[in-house]
Amino acid sequence: MIMKKFLAAFLSVMIVMCASVTAFGATKSDVNKVVNTSVAYAFDGKYSQGGYTIANAKNFYILTKSGADVSAYKEAFFASAKDAAHAGTLTDVGTLGEIITIADKLGMNPENIDGVNYVEMLKNADPANYGASPYNYLFAAEAASAHGLTDAADAFCGKMIGFYTIGTGTDFWGGYGTSADDLAMFLITLKYGSGDYSQYTNDAFALLENTYSADGYVNYTPSADSTALALAAYSAYGNKTKADDVYKLLIDKFYDGTTGGFKADYDPYYATADAVFALAYYLPIADADPEPQQPQETTTKAETATKQATQAKKDTGKKSPATGSTGIAAASLTAAGAAIVLAISAKKKHEA
Incomplete structure (x- = not known):
């Protein structure tokens, strides 16, 4: 029973580790898929019906x-x-x-x-x-x-x-104060000017982060609109690391896989339009799509075995400790495997 619990825990840890070391930003194809479903939902489904x-x-x-x-x-x-x-x-x-x-x-x-x-x-x-x-x-x-x-x-x-x-941000509406939405639109606007606006942009980004919550960026409550516009602002300024995080937050919290649009308490069509606006800024800095794999030349089993044996001889004793995600996973598997062996050995000694 102890060994079964140990093995279950080991497998759970390894699944989490493998997922964490292979996390990257969204690819352009990922973003385009969301754009396409969002356009179908909000525009084909509503806004475009009366023309423009x-x-x-x-x-x-x-x-x-x-x-x-x-x-x-x-x-x-x-x-x-x-x-x-x-x-x-x-x-x-x-x-x-x-x-x-x-x-x-x-x-x-x-x-x-x-x-x-x-x-x-x-x-x-x-x-x-x-x-x-x-x-x-x-x-x-x-x-x-x-x-x-x-x-x-x-x-x-x-x-x-x-x-x-x-220190307090925008006041577009005569006393209602600032919001994630307002700060984002302010920031993107200044990106198109030629002056040094760093005094304002640094302050605005700091205030924008004050509107962050684990459930999304806030305008009274966390919303798809606010989170999308925050994504647009970080993307416009080329902050890819932050933009990747906000994109993930937007998708995880607000994307509706059933409708293809974005969820909202008030107006999901409007929220989806804001998301499409933001994704146009994010798309250029999203990860490139992986290169398609080239077809491999066919080899005989004998040729494959010979190549593997030759490579194994070259590699023996010459490899430095593994680095990166593959190395981490390999080291973790080795350590965990050793732990299992020790546990089994100890169990047998105890039973003897």
Whole structure:
């Protein structure tokens, strides 16, 4: 009975050890699978059903950046943008930024789409006109940076900084304070500026970590939205180690394998859209997919035996102690095996 318990415990330890020494970040294929199921759930299942105009430009921006096929919606979207430009109602910098980035992703020239120069419009737009949310400064700064509008990008970053207080963070909503979501969008926006914003970014990342919990990043409660936007922020700044950890947290706590989207207390479609937005930032730094194995040349049993014998002679007495995950596992197995042998031996002596 003692030996059975010992063997069971030994096997449990070895399973945990083998899992821990082979843990890596997600591969690009892993991420793309999540993106594809999320798009099918939130966009095919809801947001795309009515098509896209500039009224829901953010969702079309997220969908386009996901790499999904948006050809069915492109014409109507840019027709609505053209109509608004001609009517003089297309003035907020966020929507202009989204239009430009969408055009860039689709291989179009945003300086001339149906005769409209959206880049020039962004350059001349009033930086104070951010539309419905200060989050829109991110989309404006991204587009400005991509098209060499350094002064405009810096102006948008400056407007974002106007909402920030060192030590307490952002206040976008007039007294409601900061959150993981707000800090993440603030951080990503500053990534597109040309100035030295380290005083603000260092502080914002410290505050962002204060919103961490084992159940996800917090905005009142742990949520997929907050965790996804934290992932986007770490990814935008190239912190792969942290991004890998937050990606795992996002998947483990919020990914719904049944729907293919992300779980939320309030709106799972919105949470899933935030996740798709974040994964576009994470994908470039995710682990590369493993190289496909090359087909091995067939050999006879005799040839294989000869090669193994030759290699064994070369290896005898020449190997240094094993290192890395394989070495750890091998050493652990050897030690544990020795323990089993000693235990069996002791048991026999006791019985004798």
